[in-house]
């Protein structure tokens with residue numbers, strides 16, 4: 507029986523080192539989709555250790571990877587037709603970029619993995635190729651001092667590995683740069699979208715119930731009749747902030763993410779007011795809430811963006827959060843008033 | 848300047864030309880091409896491109912670079928404020944991601 511190889515079968519053994527295929531099968535692709543949508547992503551790991559690609563010998567290159575399955579897959583896919591070693595280090599299943607920031611893809615861990623796999627007796631040369639983004643956690647000169655291995659930084663993306671090798675193990679300026687094109691942003695949106703789903707449901711429920719408020723008390727029929735407008739607004743603003751604003755990130759000229767989000771919050775409000783006829787005060791109330799919510803959601807996208815700095819995000823939050831809170835509170839009060847008049 | 852840049856004049860990156868030997872590693876590790884080598888010294892091309900990842904400072908063995916690094920992530924900063932600790936982006940749960 508020919509079962510598809512799943513990641514659990516990638517167990518490195520001490521004596522016979524496991525070989526991995528450079529072709530991804532349908533399980534790999536299915537897994538990738540699940541991870542991107544945040545379904546059971548906790549266990550998406552590869553067991554740390556040394557892996558073979560093709561038929562490597564003591565002269566073959568050693569590529570370092572995080573034990574996050576998607577990083578590992580991206581790497582092995584791009585090593586097709588090569589003979590090489592992959593040293594997977596234990597980053598607790600986190601990708602290189604995040605792991606380097608948190609220190610798990612770091613100098614100590616790398617040195618430990620080199621020793622644990624006895625790399626020095628498997629290869630004769632003393633060079634390891636580390637993904638460039640790993641430099642956030644790896645200090646090349648300390649690795650050299652502690653393990654004897656020289657760190658060469660490869661390209662940012664695994665797809666550029668062949669170009670890197672062809673250039674004589676040098677990353678050219680183009681493949682060193684971390685851009686943030688629309689495809690990259692699109693990949694990040696699903697998980698970010700799922701991130702606030704419970705909070706979104708709570709807010710929707712609150713507005714659903716508040717819709718039934720009336721001078722005379724609470725009217726169940728009114729709740730069912732008038733709740734559509736606020737609910738559509740909130741869902742619209744949520745999506746504006748976390749889908750539209752990130753996708754069209756450079757389109758809105760403001761540098762602040764909170765402004766980019768607020769801009770789309772206003773657009774959604776205008777569109778919905780063309781579609782629905784509601785009292786002015788309710789329009790304004792929902793407009794303020796949309797502005798606050800969309801702005802907040804886009805602000806959170808700074809965590810996924812690859813060009814925002816900590817100092818910059820702090821600066822932006824310092825003045826944006828008071829406004830977001832004020833808009834949300836005033837919006838909520840106006841909404842309640844709109845129900846009572 | 849690249850197609851996308853964040854705020855002007857906020858990053859904490861500092862280069863001490865006195866200590867720099869021009870080895871060029873900062874140029875190799877920076878994901879935003881902030882450095883270039885000219886006259887055997889590193890030079891900052893456009894400081895506003897820096898995202899404070901800290902790779903350059905960590906890899907400069909001559910201690911010529913200083914930067915207060917961290918992940919610029921709103922959720923992490925909020926968490927830091929609420930729990931009164933350093934901002935940290937917890938990428939291990941699905942809260943914030945930077946998956947590649």
Ligand code: SF4
Pocket residue numbers: 866867868869870871872873874888889906907908909910911912
């Ligand atoms: S890594 Fe340090 S010493 Fe080397 S060029 Fe850059 S600043 Fe100068």
Ligand code: SF4
Pocket residue numbers: 860876877878879880881882896897898899900901902903904914916
């Ligand atoms: S902190 Fe990162 S982005 Fe900024 S200059 Fe250094 S390597 Fe480049």
